[in-house]
Amino acid sequence: MTSICSYLRPDIASMAGYTPGEQPKVGEILKLNTNENPYPPSPAALEAIGSFATPRGAELLRRYPDPVGVDFCKAAAGALGVRPENIIIGNGSDDILTILTRAFVPQGGTIVSPTPSYLLYETLARLQGARFVTVPFTDNWQLPDPWPQRGASITFLPNPNSPSGTVLSLDSIRRLTEQLNGPLIIDEAYADFADGNALELVREGLPVVVTRTFSKGYGLAGLRFGFAVADPTLISHLVKVKDSYNCDTISLAAATAAISDQHWLLENRRLVLATRARLANELANLGFEVTPSHANFVWCRHPSHPAPPLYTALKNEGILVRLMHYPPHAPGLRITVGTEAGTSRLLAALARLVG
Amino acid sequence: MTSICSYLRPDIASMAGYTPGEQPKVGEILKLNTNENPYPPSPAALEAIGSFATPRGAELLRRYPDPVGVDFCKAAAGALGVRPENIIIGNGSDDILTILTRAFVPQGGTIVSPTPSYLLYETLARLQGARFVTVPFTDNWQLPDPWPQRGASITFLPNPNSPSGTVLSLDSIRRLTEQLNGPLIIDEAYADFADGNALELVREGLPVVVTRTFSKGYGLAGLRFGFAVADPTLISHLVKVKDSYNCDTISLAAATAAISDQHWLLENRRLVLATRARLANELANLGFEVTPSHANFVWCRHPSHPAPPLYTALKNEGILVRLMHYPPHAPGLRITVGTEAGTSRLLAALARLVG
Numbered sequence: 089m090t091s092i093c094s095y096l097r098p099d100i101a102s103m104a105g106y107t108p109g110e111q112p113k114v115g116e117i118l119k120l121n122t123n124e125n126p127y128p129p130s131p132a133a134l135e136a137i138g139s140f141a142t143p144r145g146a147e148l149l150r151r152y153p154d155p156v157g158v159d160f161c162k163a164a165a166g167a168l169g170v171r172p173e174n175i176i177i178g179n180g181s182d183d184i185l186t187i188l189t190r191a192f193v194p195q196g197g198t199i200v201s202p203t204p205s206y207l208l209y210e211t212l213a214r215l216q217g218a219r220f221v222t223v224p225f226t227d228n229w230q231l232p233d234p235w236p237q238r239g240a241s242i243t244f245l246p247n248p249n250s251p252s253g254t255v256l257s258l259d260s261i262r263r264l265t266e267q268l269n270g271p272l273i274i275d276e277a278y279a280d281f282a283d284g285n286a287l288e289l290v291r292e293g294l295p296v297v298v299t300r301t302f303s304k305g306y307g308l309a310g311l312r313f314g315f316a317v318a319d320p321t322l323i324s325h326l327v328k329v330k331d332s333y334n335c336d337t338i339s340l341a342a343a344t345a346a347i348s349d350q351h352w353l354l355e356n357r358r359l360v361l362a363t364r365a366r367l368a369n370e371l372a373n374l375g376f377e378v379t380p381s382h383a384n385f386v387w388c389r390h391p392s393h394p395a396p397p398l399y400t401a402l403k404n405e406g407i408l409v410r411l412m413h414y415p416p417h418a419p420g421l422r423i424t425v426g427t428e429a430g431t432s433r434l435l436a437a438l439a440r441l442v443g
Numbered sequence: 444m445t446s447i448c449s450y451l452r453p454d455i456a457s458m459a460g461y462t463p464g465e466q467p468k469v470g471e472i473l474k475l476n477t478n479e480n481p482y483p484p485s486p487a488a489l490e491a492i493g494s495f496a497t498p499r500g501a502e503l504l505r506r507y508p509d510p511v512g513v514d515f516c517k518a519a520a521g522a523l524g525v526r527p528e529n530i531i532i533g534n535g536s537d538d539i540l541t542i543l544t545r546a547f548v549p550q551g552g553t554i555v556s557p558t559p560s561y562l563l564y565e566t567l568a569r570l571q572g573a574r575f576v577t578v579p580f581t582d583n584w585q586l587p588d589p590w591p592q593r594g595a596s597i598t599f600l601p602n603p604n605s606p607s608g609t610v611l612s613l614d615s616i617r618r619l620t621e622q623l624n625g626p627l628i629i630d631e632a633y634a635d636f637a638d639g640n641a642l643e644l645v646r647e648g649l650p651v652v653v654t655r656t657f658s659k660g661y662g663l664a665g666l667r668f669g670f671a672v673a674d675p676t677l678i679s680h681l682v683k684v685k686d687s688y689n690c691d692t693i694s695l696a697a698a699t700a701a702i703s704d705q706h707w708l709l710e711n712r713r714l715v716l717a718t719r720a721r722l723a724n725e726l727a728n729l730g731f732e733v734t735p736s737h738a739n740f741v742w743c744r745h746p747s748h749p750a751p752p753l754y755t756a757l758k759n760e761g762i763l764v765r766l767m768h769y770p771p772h773a774p775g776l777r778i779t780v781g782t783e784a785g786t787s788r789l790l791a792a793l794a795r796l797v798g
Contacts, residue, residue: 091650100683143483179686295450325448333537
């Protein structure tokens, strides 16, 4: 009998798949490897979730969700200073990146992103049967000018970038759009921790899409919710590409509550940025080279202690960070900004290891 | 300035998109148009949801979900008599159908399904840049033998079918697999209301995938949860195609609780089937031609009252059913099995309209 696997697209059968960061069960492990927010989400979001364990909640759950998330789009538009028609909802911003890929990239097309950067973009290219091409950042994490890959079907630009935590100025992004002959996706997963964002490029009518997530700044990685901001006509096309009901009723309600609680967001940001400053400072005192971060993690390397054994030693102590290697760069550690206590535990362990 | 929409794949720019059934706000409207379960979901599912409005819930929500849903797969395997490795989780079974399409169908490939059937299959074909070909059911809702489209990249077979509510025997599905030169996806969205299912074809090693949803039998359309059952090696390939975290922590917990409560499922099924029998019987008494249903809806036409004005008259009374037209068949009404009270209201309205 023919194996059903023999019918897979060859691209799929041969691909390795994206490996997410490790997810141990809740317990003694200190997780500083996947850039989750160290603090619980807005109480308003939890209250919205709890409201579903009621007869009225049951009545809502037996029905299909609002396919476009009208209430969320209104709340997000108010919070961000855009119009509801500028917004499409996603089951995490990964869903949004998939929708954009399927909308813009034909089989045999090209996906471009700078490197080192988010590893998922290559997976999206493989899934779509597209070529993946990277453009190295300059030594100080800027874009090369002129940009050497102008004809991409889609260009992904994470800003702030991971693993570096660096940001590009709006002027350098504008300069990139002038050179591209295709859409630019500005992946702002970490923008809630930066000093600015690219929403005004959407307002200016540039051919860009800005994507956002609730997994980082809003502390709701378990909820799977993200969205994109773009030209309303483009949004109406993207809606055709998404699953009709890609966001569930509970996550829509929780995300609407969370984005309406900007006070929580700003207070959380204040806490994370204070700890980020301390973490960067103390890592530097331990001799690490620390890239100045605009996100909720720091990227560091030690000149005399290679990253792989540091990663393993931390793991043996129950501290997970992300070991990342982008040749020709030496491997480095991407360390999520945790609580003050978690950061103290990490720094004490590193002090023993490199002291 | 170039419009960002000019960069869309032509397939996407020109497509119409799938139109889901209407979703009015909760209120006086009697919704019998999208085959939602008329009863609230298992209390165990609601309790699982409520548990997230707590500090421990908050801790889980700030983290990413389990990417493969280990606990759900174990519970589902126990309930269905398969192995956990046979299962892949989805953000609704629509997500599963998208994953299967992306895994098996190249751009320019072919997707086949019988007709009249689920309208989403054509949308999936358009999104993938594939050709969509339909094969008419025979007059008594069986498959033509020989099957005329053997070379499809993927063949979708809904069983029970919508809008007819009819089922095919396992032998006729086996016969179809013998003729196909590609995978057969058996879409069992409505199997919880039928007398059998095709899981044993997976156990037999046939090149089939069985898909399931929590939107119908489990009364959780708002939760977005579905899964597929297939060969474990195929499952490991499909996992590469899905978004890493396609299911959120709350829906995983609720779905695990719901599938572990098979007592609720059987009791709900008993209620829905009793009302289905009454609905079919009374529709027949009103002169409707009613196709015997194995799902939670009935498909009917009246020989002297065309369906479109009946649909409109019901809508004007606040009763939504689904008007469906598959030429060369005359238009018909697909009516979801509601509560006893809702069914009485529908039947009273129809009695006035056709009496």
